[in-house]
Amino acid sequence: TTPYETNAAGHLTVGGVEANELAERFGTPLYAYDVSAMRQQMRDFKRVFTERQVDYAVSYASKAFATVAMYEVAAQEGMHIDVVSGGEIYTALEANFPMSDVSFNGNNKSEEELVMAIENNLGTIIVDNFFELHLLHDLLAERDRVQNILLRITPGVEAHTHDYISTGQTDSKFGFDVNSGQAQAALQEALADPHFNVLGVHAHIGSQIFDVTGFQMAATKLVDLVHEWGFNPQVINTGGGFGIRYTEDDEPIPASDFVAAIIDTIAEKTTEYGMPMPAVWIEPGRSIVGPAGVSLYTIGSRKDVPGIRSYLSVDGGMGDNIRPALYQAKYEAVLVNQPDAPTEEVVRVAGKYCESGDVLVWEQALPKTKAGDVLAVLATGAYGYSMASNYNRNPRAAVVFVENGEAKVVVERESYQDIVRLDRHYL
Ligand code: LLP
Numbered sequence: 001t002t003p004y005e006t007n008a009a010g011h012l013t014v015g016g017v018e019a020n021e022l023a024e025r026f027g028t029p030l031y032a033y034d035v036s037a038m039r040q041q042m043r044d045f046k047r048v049f050t051e052r053q054v055d056y057a058v059s060y061a062s063k064a065f066a067t068v069a070m071y072e073v074a075a076q077e078g079m080h081i082d083v084v085s086g087g088e089i090y091t092a093l094e095a096n097f098p099m100s101d102v103s104f105n106g107n108n109k110s111e112e113e114l115v116m117a118i119e120n121n122l123g124t125i126i127v128d129n130f131f132e133l134h135l136l137h138d139l140l141a142e143r144d145r146v147q148n149i150l151l152r153i154t155p156g157v158e159a160h161t162h163d164y165i166s167t168g169q170t171d172s173k174f175g176f177d178v179n180s181g182q183a184q185a186a187l188q189e190a191l192a193d194p195h196f197n198v199l200g201v202h203a204h205i206g207s208q209i210f211d212v213t214g215f216q217m218a219a220t221k222l223v224d225l226v227h228e229w230g231f232n233p234q235v236i237n238t239g240g241g242f243g244i245r246y247t248e249d250d251e252p253i254p255a256s257d258f259v260a261a262i263i264d265t266i267a268e269k270t271t272e273y274g275m276p277m278p279a280v281w282i283e284p285g286r287s288i289v290g291p292a293g294v295s296l297y298t299i300g301s302r303k304d305v306p307g308i309r310s311y312l313s314v315d316g317g318m319g320d321n322i323r324p325a326l327y328q329a330k331y332e333a334v335l336v337n338q339p340d341a342p343t344e345e346v347v348r349v350a351g352k353y354c355e356s357g358d359v360l361v362w363e364q365a366l367p368k369t370k371a372g373d374v375l376a377v378l379a380t381g382a383y384g385y386s387m388a389s390n391y392n393r394n395p396r397a398a399v400v401f402v403e404n405g406e407a408k409v410v411v412e413r414e415s416y417q418d419i420v421r422l423d424r425h426y427l
Contacts, residue, residue, distance in 0.1 A: 002245055002332045002378040004294070004339060005034075012336040012376055014294060015402025019336035022407055023296045023374045026398055029316030030296040031385050031411075035073060035403035037292035038381075042077040044256045045284060054263055055279035059103055061240045062088055064285030064382040065293070069401055069410035071095035080123070082283045086113040093120060103237075105152070105204075105283075107174050108132075114139055118147060126150045126202050126237070128175055133186060140195035150202040150237055151176060151190060153183050155221040157205045157214055175203070178221075184229050191231070200278060201226060204239025207286060210252050212261045215241075219262050223269035237281035238262050244290045246379050247330045255287035286382035293381020295321060295397075296336065297360075299373045300352070310347045312366075314375055317351010318358040319394045321377065321384045325357040333361045336374045341367040349375065353392050385411070393419050 005013045012019040015034040022032050042058065049056035059080035062070065066088050072095050074081055080101040083089050092102060103124040104117050114136055117125055127133050127149050140147055154175035176183035190196045205218045219238050226233050242255040263280050270277050297314035304310045323329035333349055335341065343365035351358040360377050369375070388396050395414035400407050 001248060001334065003291075004334065004376070004378055006339060010338065010340060012294075012334060012339045015407070016405035017402050017407050019294065019296055019376050020374050022400060022402070023298065023336070025407070026400055026409060027413060028296050028298045028374065029314070029320050029397040031293055031320070031380065031397055031399040032296060032407075033289070033293045033381055033399070033401050035292070035401050038073060038288055039077055041255065041284075041288045041292070042074070042079055044254070045259060045282065045288075046078065048256045048259045048263065049280065052260075052263055052267075054267070054277065057101070057235075057279065057281040059101075059237075059281055059283045060288055061283040061285030062092075063386060065289040065384075065386050066091055067385075067399065067411055068095040069399075069408075070289070071097045073401075075101075080281075082126075082285075086110070086116050089113070089116055089120065089122070099123065103150070103281075103283075105202075111135060111139070118143060118145060124148045124150055124199060126152050127186075127190070128152045130176075130182070130186065133190060137193055137195055146195055146197055148197045148199050149190065150200050150235060151183065151186055151198065152202045152204075153178060153222065153225065155203040155205065155218045157203075157218045157221065178225065183225065187229055187231060198233075200233030200235035200237065202237040202239065202281075204283065205241060207241045208243045209241045209258075210243040210250070212253065212258055215258055215262050216265045219265040220269055223266060223273065223275070227269075227273045227275060232275055233278045235281055236266055236278045237283065238266075240283040240285050240287070242284055242287040244287055244379060244382075246290075247332050249330070255284060288382075290382035291379050293379070293384065295360075295377045295380040295384060297375050297377070299369050299375055300371055302369075302371070310345065311350045312347045312369060312375075313350045313352060314360065315352055316397060317353045317360060318355065319351070319353060319389050319391045320397045321360060321380055322387050322389070323383060324359045324362065325355070326387075328362075331361050331377050331379065333364050333366070333375050333377045335367060335369060336376050338367055339376075344368050349377070353394070390414075390419060395419055 014032045045058045057080040059082045061082045084106045100123040105126045107128045152175040242258045243252040301313045349361040398413035399411035
């Protein structure tokens with residue numbers, strides 16, 4: 001099973017606190033994060049660079065989990081962050097995140113969002129297409145400003161992951177196309193524009209990737225391209241996408257090993273071309289927060305379909321974790337007070353939402369359970385809370401950060417008042 005921590009009593013713990021106690025104190029469904037696990041991963045990433053004495057930025061791709069508290073921890077660990085919306089910028093501002101260490105990705109940033117970025121002195125805008133290049137030029141020219149940018153390139157690398165989360169292939173909505181010459185044209189235009197300081201190039205090939213060769217190919221491609229274009233970038237950003245372990249079927253290499261391979265590829269290639277070694281930027285999201293989070297649920301009803309399967313329903317579901325429904329994603333779950341007990345049956349863990357696809361774990365071996373038991377779905381720290389919805393008008397779950405035996409609510413549970421807060425009567 002996916003790694004988890006237990007105490008002397010054999011109970012599941014998160015950050016040194018029993019999961020059962022977290023469920024009792026804060027209610028379920030609940031997202032609980034082990035903060036030191038996130039810190040550890042952030043430090044591991046940084047170490048790969050410092051060991052190699054390469055200039056770098058580890059830019060936490062905050063779409064994976066963006067809250068004020070998360071940005072605070074990222075800042076404390078010397079992370080940069082990547083944002084993709086005005087909402088994430090606003091949240092980072094609320095967290096007093098240093099705006100110079102923020103980069104802004106996205107294929108359709110609005111004028112309002114770009115103005116927000118410029119006026120808050122966001123460090124780097126990762127320009128995705130010609131429409132944005134021209135819009136940004138106008139906004140900068142009006143304000144007599146110069147902005148650091150990277151150009152997002154579609155490297156033409158196919159990542160072997162779910163189609164929805166694969167982004168590097170030529171048929172993609174993201175980035176400047178290479179084959180048609182658009183990427184080079186964009187670079188020439190940006191370099192000639194006094195309102196842009198072109199730091200370098202960016203590519204992101206996809207997410208939940210296990211194979212290091214995709215990253216090596218993308219890194220090679222970026223160096224080949226800038227060399228061909230006669231451009232010495234200060235920065236090469238290879239995006240994120242480092243795969244994590246959700247179930248025992250997943251056997252990723254350590255996330256920092258992907259990064260080592262990327263750095264080494266860029267170093268080799270630039271040396272080969274006699275180019276200066278650029279700073280290497282990465283944008284990991286999932287690998288920082290995914291393994292550090294668990295979702296706690298209380299078991300409710302049970303349905304046994306003779307000869308087919310048993311459904312164990314919990315008090316959350318697709319509103320707090322849509323990944324199984326959306327990507328057929330697989331997870332593992334354990335009973336928090338006996339995670340290591342011998343299993344007696346295989347069940348499907350279903351949510352409480354009015355859809356058959358509302359599943360949290362497709363097939364899970366468990367000991368005998370009863371209503372009221374607390375179940376933990378493991379490794380839910382990425383793209384769970386950040387993709388949460390109010391479907392069926394269920395309030396969003398609370399988030400707690402736990403570290404050194406102390407638990408703190410960092411996002412309050414929504415109330416029914418929150419649910420109707422923006423509703424207005426018609427009659
Ligand atoms: N950089 C860029 C430009 C990205 O588009 C992404 C993810 C990342 C970095 C971070 O990738 P990560 O390290 O987290 O794999 N909702 C999907 C994942 C979508 C990823 C979108 N872009 C899921 O739940 O699997």
